Amino acid sequence: MMEEQIIAKNKQYWDEHADLWFGTTALPKFGVKFVTEDDLHFFSDVEGKKVLEICCGSGHSLKYLADKGAGELWGLDLSQKQLDNAGKLLRECGCNPKLICAPMEAESDIPQDYFDYVYSIYGIGWTTDLEGTFKRIASYLKKGGIFIFSWGHPLHYCVAKSYETGEDIVDNGALVLSRSYFDESYFKMPVHDTTVTFANRKISTYVNALYDAGFIIEKMIEQTDEESLANTEDNSPKAQKAKMVPLSMCFKCRKL
Numbered sequence: 001m002m003e004e005q006i007i008a009k010n011k012q013y014w015d016e017h018a019d020l021w022f023g024t025t026a027l028p029k030f031g032v033k034f035v036t037e038d039d040l041h042f043f044s045d046v047e048g049k050k051v052l053e054i055c056c057g058s059g060h061s062l063k064y065l066a067d068k069g070a071g072e073l074w075g076l077d078l079s080q081k082q083l084d085n086a087g088k089l090l091r092e093c094g095c096n097p098k099l100i101c102a103p104m105e106a107e108s109d110i111p112q113d114y115f116d117y118v119y120s121i122y123g124i125g126w127t128t129d130l131e132g133t134f135k136r137i138a139s140y141l142k143k144g145g146i147f148i149f150s151w152g153h154p155l156h157y158c159v160a161k162s163y164e165t166g167e168d169i170v171d172n173g174a175l176v177l178s179r180s181y182f183d184e185s186y187f188k189m190p191v192h193d194t195t196v197t198f199a200n201r202k203i204s205t206y207v208n209a210l211y212d213a214g215f216i217i218e219k220m221i222e223q224t225d226e227e228s229l230a231n232t233e234d235n236s237p238k239a240q241k242a243k244m245v246p247l248s249m250c251f252k253c254r255k256l
């Protein structure tokens, strides 16, 4: 029940704020200011391939893969407003995507053993059922198919409250953790005029859930804000944090 309420509340947020996120967390970037596909080459052979984006948002990542020659474009998202934006963007570019409005946790009409790539850019962490979501994703992929996702690094969210306000994240040069790394309970993140809810999961929780769903991990990347790293003069708390812990992570996995 609690999970249903979280999904409903998050859906309301995304429906009301979709336009503010138009194209902000999309390929070639794996997250705002972070590593790009030009660095990683995770989507090395998408030409003619069937691709599915989980939490496809405004559709900019699907457009990026269409420009690289992807054969079939599918997107799933909780928010109809996000999908309306994605459909408009993609159709204006001459694409004909299949867009499905559903929570990633639920059963849907997505075909099984069908896709070459399933991916998600800053989407997976919204799930209220990580193990079940990874198992569903594995079922959509062909044997040998690729699953790629990026999300905020767990250490980032341990200091996220301070990260939002810019206060108290460093004390005499030491980073202050405001949440335990081991705390996987749901928490509310302030954003715009409201809050969204999700759980901060440990790296081992992701690794074990991937293994249990039948994936092997081919690569894992831990990244920070490259601009802050490069700017040696910026000594703001936010920059100090970016220099000390990874803010983002990306996984490339293969279905066995």
Ligand SMILES: C[S@@+](CC[C@H](N)C(=O)[O-])C[C@H]1O[C@@H](n2cnc3c(N)ncnc32)[C@H](O)[C@@H]1O
Binding pocket: 007, 010, 014, 021, 022, 023, 024, 025, 026, 027, 054, 055, 056, 057, 058, 059, 060, 061, 076, 077, 078, 079, 082, 102, 103, 104, 105, 120, 121, 122, 123, 126, 127, 128
């Ligand atoms: C940060 S955005 C990702 C955006 C996407 N990468 C893009 O390029 O626009 C997160 C997306 O996840 C969707 N979302 C949140 N919870 C979800 C859930 N439980 N199931 C499916 N989609 C969800 C939101 O509607 C939103 O579009």
